[in-house]
Amino acid sequence: MHVALIRYTPDPELTIVAAARISTSPAQVTEHMAKLTPDQVGRQLCQLISMGHQSPLEHANFTFSIEGISRVTSHQLVRHRLASFTQQSQRFISVKGLEFVTPPTIAAVLEMRAKYVEAVQAAYELYSQMQEAGIPAEDARYVLPSALHTNLVMTMNARELLTTCALRLCLKAQWEIVELFEMVKTELKKVAPYLSADLRPKCYKLTYCDEAKSCGLFPTLSELTKTD
Amino acid sequence: MHVALIRYTPDPELTIVAAARISTSPAQVTEHMAKLTPDQVGRQLCQLISMGHQSPLEHANFTFSIEGISRVTSHQLVRHRLASFTQQSQRFISVKGLEFVTPPTIAAVLEMRAKYVEAVQAAYELYSQMQEAGIPAEDARYVLPSALHTNLVMTMNARELLTTCALRLCLKAQWEIVELFEMVKTELKKVAPYLSADLRPKCYKLTYCDEAKSCGLFPTLSELTKTD
Amino acid sequence: MHVALIRYTPDPELTIVAAARISTSPAQVTEHMAKLTPDQVGRQLCQLISMGHQSPLEHANFTFSIEGISRVTSHQLVRHRLASFTQQSQRFISVKGLEFVTPPTIAAVLEMRAKYVEAVQAAYELYSQMQEAGIPAEDARYVLPSALHTNLVMTMNARELLTTCALRLCLKAQWEIVELFEMVKTELKKVAPYLSADLRPKCYKLTYCDEAKSCGLFPTLSELTKTD
Amino acid sequence: MHVALIRYTPDPELTIVAAARISTSPAQVTEHMAKLTPDQVGRQLCQLISMGHQSPLEHANFTFSIEGISRVTSHQLVRHRLASFTQQSQRFISVKGLEFVTPPTIAAVLEMRAKYVEAVQAAYELYSQMQEAGIPAEDARYVLPSALHTNLVMTMNARELLTTCALRLCLKAQWEIVELFEMVKTELKKVAPYLSADLRPKCYKLTYCDEAKSCGLFPTLSELTKTD
Numbered sequence: 001m002h003v004a005l006i007r008y009t010p011d012p013e014l015t016i017v018a019a020a021r022i023s024t025s026p027a028q029v030t031e032h033m034a035k036l037t038p039d040q041v042g043r044q045l046c047q048l049i050s051m052g053h054q055s056p057l058e059h060a061n062f063t064f065s066i067e068g069i070s071r072v073t074s075h076q077l078v079r080h081r082l083a084s085f086t087q088q089s090q091r092f093i094s095v096k097g098l099e100f101v102t103p104p105t106i107a108a109v110l111e112m113r114a115k116y117v118e119a120v121q122a123a124y125e126l127y128s129q130m131q132e133a134g135i136p137a138e139d140a141r142y143v144l145p146s147a148l149h150t151n152l153v154m155t156m157n158a159r160e161l162l163t164t165c166a167l168r169l170c171l172k173a174q175w176e177i178v179e180l181f182e183m184v185k186t187e188l189k190k191v192a193p194y195l196s197a198d199l200r201p202k203c204y205k206l207t208y209c210d211e212a213k214s215c216g217l218f219p220t221l222s223e224l225t226k227t228d
Numbered sequence: 229m230h231v232a233l234i235r236y237t238p239d240p241e242l243t244i245v246a247a248a249r250i251s252t253s254p255a256q257v258t259e260h261m262a263k264l265t266p267d268q269v270g271r272q273l274c275q276l277i278s279m280g281h282q283s284p285l286e287h288a289n290f291t292f293s294i295e296g297i298s299r300v301t302s303h304q305l306v307r308h309r310l311a312s313f314t315q316q317s318q319r320f321i322s323v324k325g326l327e328f329v330t331p332p333t334i335a336a337v338l339e340m341r342a343k344y345v346e347a348v349q350a351a352y353e354l355y356s357q358m359q360e361a362g363i364p365a366e367d368a369r370y371v372l373p374s375a376l377h378t379n380l381v382m383t384m385n386a387r388e389l390l391t392t393c394a395l396r397l398c399l400k401a402q403w404e405i406v407e408l409f410e411m412v413k414t415e416l417k418k419v420a421p422y423l424s425a426d427l428r429p430k431c432y433k434l435t436y437c438d439e440a441k442s443c444g445l446f447p448t449l450s451e452l453t454k455t456d
Numbered sequence: 457m458h459v460a461l462i463r464y465t466p467d468p469e470l471t472i473v474a475a476a477r478i479s480t481s482p483a484q485v486t487e488h489m490a491k492l493t494p495d496q497v498g499r500q501l502c503q504l505i506s507m508g509h510q511s512p513l514e515h516a517n518f519t520f521s522i523e524g525i526s527r528v529t530s531h532q533l534v535r536h537r538l539a540s541f542t543q544q545s546q547r548f549i550s551v552k553g554l555e556f557v558t559p560p561t562i563a564a565v566l567e568m569r570a571k572y573v574e575a576v577q578a579a580y581e582l583y584s585q586m587q588e589a590g591i592p593a594e595d596a597r598y599v600l601p602s603a604l605h606t607n608l609v610m611t612m613n614a615r616e617l618l619t620t621c622a623l624r625l626c627l628k629a630q631w632e633i634v635e636l637f638e639m640v641k642t643e644l645k646k647v648a649p650y651l652s653a654d655l656r657p658k659c660y661k662l663t664y665c666d667e668a669k670s671c672g673l674f675p676t677l678s679e680l681t682k683t684d
Numbered sequence: 685m686h687v688a689l690i691r692y693t694p695d696p697e698l699t700i701v702a703a704a705r706i707s708t709s710p711a712q713v714t715e716h717m718a719k720l721t722p723d724q725v726g727r728q729l730c731q732l733i734s735m736g737h738q739s740p741l742e743h744a745n746f747t748f749s750i751e752g753i754s755r756v757t758s759h760q761l762v763r764h765r766l767a768s769f770t771q772q773s774q775r776f777i778s779v780k781g782l783e784f785v786t787p788p789t790i791a792a793v794l795e796m797r798a799k800y801v802e803a804v805q806a807a808y809e810l811y812s813q814m815q816e817a818g819i820p821a822e823d824a825r826y827v828l829p830s831a832l833h834t835n836l837v838m839t840m841n842a843r844e845l846l847t848t849c850a851l852r853l854c855l856k857a858q859w860e861i862v863e864l865f866e867m868v869k870t871e872l873k874k875v876a877p878y879l880s881a882d883l884r885p886k887c888y889k890l891t892y893c894d895e896a897k898s899c900g901l902f903p904t905l906s907e908l909t910k911t912d
Contacts, residue, residue, distance in 0.1 A: 004714065006699075006713060006714060006717070007693050007694055007695070007699050007743070008693070009691050009692070009693065009745065009747065010691055010694065011691070015690075015691050015747065019747075019770045019837040020770060022770060022771075022772050022835055022836075022837060023770055023771065023772060023773045023776065023777075024773060024776045024777060025777065026772070026777055026780055028749060028751060028835065029690060029749045029835075029837050030688065030690060030749060033690070050666065050677075051666050051667060051668065052658065052666050055768065055769075055770060056770050056837075058768030058839060059691070059747050059768055059770070059837060059839045061693065061745040061839070061841075063693065063699065063703075063743050065712060065713045065714060067712060070370060071299075071303065071374070072318075072369065072370055074303070075299065075302070075303050075306070078303070078306060078307055079306055079313070081309035081310075082309075084739065084742030084743055084841065085307070085739075086703045086704060086706060086707055086739060086740050086743070087706075087707065088706050088707060088710070089707045089708060090300075091402060092707065092708045093707075093708060093709065093710055096710055100370075101370060102370075103363075103367035103370055104367075105363050105364060105367045106358065106363055106367055106368075106370070109361055109362075109363065111361075112357075112358050112361055112363060115354055115357075115358075116354065116358070116370075116371055119350060119351055119354050119371050120371065122347060122350070123347055123351065123373065126343055126344065126347050129340075129343075130334065130340050130343075130344070133337055133339075133340055134337075135331075135333050135334055135337065135340060136333060138402060139331035139332075139333045139334055140334075141300065141374060142298060142300055142328075142329060142330075142331055142334070142344075142373060142374055142375035143344055143347050143348065143373050143374075143375060144373060144374055145351065145370060145371050145372060145373055145374075146299070146369060146370055146371075146372055146373075146374060147370035147371060151706055151712065151713075152706075153703040153706060153713050153740075153743060155742060155743045155745070155841075157745075157768065157839075174319060174366060202508065205662070206661070206662060206663075207662075207663065207664065207677070208663065210506065210507055210508050211507060212507065221506075221663070232486070234471075234485060234486060234489070235465050235466055235467070235471050235515070236465070237463050237464070237465065237517065237519065238463055238466065239463070243462075243463050243519065247519075247542045247609040248542060250542060250543075250544050250607055250608075250609060251542055251543065251544060251545045251548065251549075252545060252548045252549060253549065254544070254549055254552055256521060256523060256607065257462060257521045257607075257609050258460065258462060258521060261462070278894065278905075279894050279895060279896065280886065280894050283540065283541075283542060284542050284609075286540030286611060287463070287519050287540055287542070287609060287611045289465065289517040289611070289613075291465065291471065291475075291515050293484060293485045293486060295484060312511065312514030312515055312613065313511075314475045314476060314478060314479055314511060314512050314515070315478075315479065316478050316479060316482070317479045317480060320479065320480045321479075321480060321481065321482055324482055379478055379484065379485075380478075381475040381478060381485050381512075381515060383514060383515045383517070383613075385517075385540065385611075430736065433890070434889070434890060434891075435890075435891065435892065435905070436891065438734065438735055438736050439735060440735065449734075449891070526826060527755075527759065527830070528774075528825065528826055530759070531755065531758070531759050531762070534759070534762060534763055535762055535769070537765035537766075538765075541763070546756075547858060556826075557826060558826075559819075559823035559826055560823075561819050561820060561823045562814065562819055562823055562824075562826070565817055565818075565819065567817075568813075568814050568817055568819060571810055571813070571814075572810065572814070572826075572827055575806060575807055575810050575827050576827065578803060578806070579803055579807065579829065582799055582800065582803050585796075585799075586790065586796050586799075586800070589793055589795075589796055590793075591787075591789045591790055591793065591796060592789060594858060595787035595788075595789045595790055596790075597756065597830060598754060598756055598784075598785060598786075598787055598790070598800075598829060598830055598831035599800055599803050599804065599829050599830075599831060600829060600830055601807065601826060601827050601828060601829055601830075602755070602825060602826055602827075602828055602829075602830065603826035603827060630775060630822060
């Protein structure tokens with residue numbers, strides 16, 4: 001898996017804070033941009049987030065190249081509807097070169113790992129064979145396992161990154177998508193450090209775990225009540 | 229594949245037309261609902277659609293049960309972001325009973341069909357075997373082919389049904405998703421006949437084909453210019 | 457102000473819970489619908505909401521007629537983007553009969569109230585006069601105060617109702633929009649009692665107040681830390 | 685009215701075209717970015733738009749400062765839901781200095797213009813007076829006319845700019861919002877000339893006018909049929 005931030009709104013954190021300011025100050029956004037110090041930007045961004053005044057966060061957008069995730073994960077990823085995706089098509093491109101994800105739990109069991117790799121290879125071979133027999137790539141791909149690599153370009157604004165990471169950095173999320181958003185967070189740190197620091201599982205905002213069973217980071221509400 | 233309309237806004241077409249009326253008439257929506265005749269509803273619905281005044285179409289919602297489509301198609305389907313989906317999880321449910329889609333082009337070549345079925349069965353067997361070896365279903369599924377059946381509940385409003393069908397009933401769309409929206413159209417006909425009749429490929433609205441090559445239904449713009 | 461629920465997805469709470477079930481059970485949504493008891497529906501709906509598994513809530517939609525709110529409030533209302541609105545137009549309808557909102561704080565000061573009513577009436581008179589002089593309604597309306605009544609039809613799904621009420625039932629919200637969503641909640645109670653009970657300010661979910669200053673219902677985080 | 689493009693995705697047209705390429709080519713988005721010539725970018729962007737393959741257009745975002753529009757127009761503007769807005773609040777800021785829009789049709793009739801200006805001034809004076817009497821700004825503003833200036837920050841992606849301009853550059857749209865999007869188009873020209881050239885009323889794509897009566901730019905469908 002490879003994740004790279006390829007384009008973003010310049011001065012993303014300044015843009016957010018300056019935009020937020022116009023709702024409570026008569027000055028123009030460009031005046032705010034000229035005057036705000038880095039310290040003020042950091043402090044006020046954290047305040048916006050902690051107070052749930054999140055709409056100005058939409059003015060900063062981030063475009064990522066996401067390479068080498070499985071279609072298991074891409075299927076989950078594109079469920080985030082307040083984001084933009086362009087995905088490599090298996091309709092129009094015949095998959096060249098077999099690349100795929102092996103989940104760690106499979107990699108750990110030698111016998112299973114061998115069978116897994118063999119099965120994925122066999123499927124890919126049949127995929128190629130069917131195309132030689134005249135079956136179009138868009139139909140031959142029905143045999144391909146979900147493990148196969150896919151590439152996407154994803155654009156999300158800062159608000160949606162917060163919401164998505166609140167869900168996908170939770171340890172109850174699927175391991176591959178957790179890994180993906182850890183990399184998104186690392187990339188973001190280079191250009192929006194305050195924002196990146198706030199990309200955290202939802203329990204940090206709630207101050208408790210709202211899942212059926214906690215991972216241990218925060219207690220659940222019923223655990224909290226019990227201890228009181 | 230099975231598609232059933234399971235819930236919808238009662239009197240969907242009346243609701244749309246009555247809502248549309250309030251923007252240009254001082255009467256309340258309930259008064260319009262009481263007075264509009266079926267004929268008026270039909271006529272004005274068609275007028276709204278042909279004039280592109282589509283926002284009132286959002287007041288009528290339709291919930292479908294979609295069963296037995298491949299994950300190839302569900303992956304495309306959930307890309308429609310102005311819709312609501314709940315999909316059977318392969319994380320929390322271990323797939324029981326092997327059901328899958330065989331594309332017609334594969335079914336037509338006897339030798340390939342046999343190999344295809346065999347490959348899907350082998351993958352499914354390995355999936356079961358891995359789970360017996362203690363690998364969680366959410367990881368074992370990486371070996372499963374995209375052909376496997378999945379079930380969804382989908383809610384879309386009338387406006388989004390129009391937009392989606394404009395794209396997905398086009399013969400350039402993938403055959404399985406065309407089939408799916410043909411069935412959506414048929415289901416809708418029972419409760420919203422005027423609306424159903426307007427679920428058509430985009431070329432009907434454009435009066436020409438904007439794809440690279442036409443299927444023959446409408447000429448492309450460059451074909452139009454040539455004949456003039 | 458008058459708010460009426462005019463259309464909705466039949467059996468809204470059953471629809472939500474049955475849809476949610478398909479993600480973790482191999483049965484079809486229609487089977488779940490046939491088997492679920494009212495008690496199960498209530499219990500599981502509350503569980504979905506408290507655990508933040510909210511996407512199935514999108515399958516239940518509610519259409520309201522909203523009459524006699526000010527344009528101050530309609531301007532705020534239409535900022536909720538995951539909802540559908542049709543609003544009475546001041547472009548195409550000339551406002552007939554002067555109806556407007558008087559905020560309680562103005563109504564309470566007799567002298568101000570008299571001046572307020574007079575000013576609104578004077579503006580309305582000039583509006584009529586300008587139209588007689590040939591100025592189109594869409595331009596004459598520039599003189600009309602924000603206090604004037606407007607009517608809308610609004611469709612929101614259960615998930616968005618939860619999100620919107622979390623913000624708009626907070627006492628920090630503007631009084632007229634609080635009143636509006638109190639009426640939405642009352643209307644909803646007739647057909648979706650469990651859901652209606654969960655339409656509450658955001659502090660109930662957070663278990664603390666995330667505004668700068670609490671109304672007293674829940675302490676702020678800094679107040680909580682102080683008392684510990 | 686003043687419109688300024690204050691932030692945008694760097695190389696917006698290159699970003700769009702490179703993203704679009706990954707769906708039909710095995711290379712990574714960064715490789716496409718490195719290789720594409722300006723000519724190719726221009727040609728392929730036009731092709732994407734003319735063929736209706738618009739989702740890659742979402743990867744380029746544009747943030748505008750919009751100053752001095754009336755609340756008539758801001759109310760319409762925020763109806764575009766696939767966009768982000770931060771607006772100057774009349775709840776939290778007391779309006780200082782009276783600035784407002786006078787529609788040309790009112791400005792043209794001297795007598796009406798005088799009365800209009802007087803009425804707006806009178807309303808503003810009462811607004812100030814009410815606040816001196818202890819009425820909060822958020823209530824006093826009910827008397828303010830829709831003509832008063834407001835400022836916003838707006839972020840829209842290229843796809844939504846196309847869709848919005850298709851509607852709002854149509855001469856059937858309200859004059860002030862037409863003017864606003866003419867200025868958006870002019871601003872965009874500096875950094876995305878191909879895209880800017882495609883910001884046009886919907887009739888250009890349709891090749892006919894779908895309104896009840898044409899402005900003359902393109903004939904309506906019934907006019908087309910008649911002449912054939």
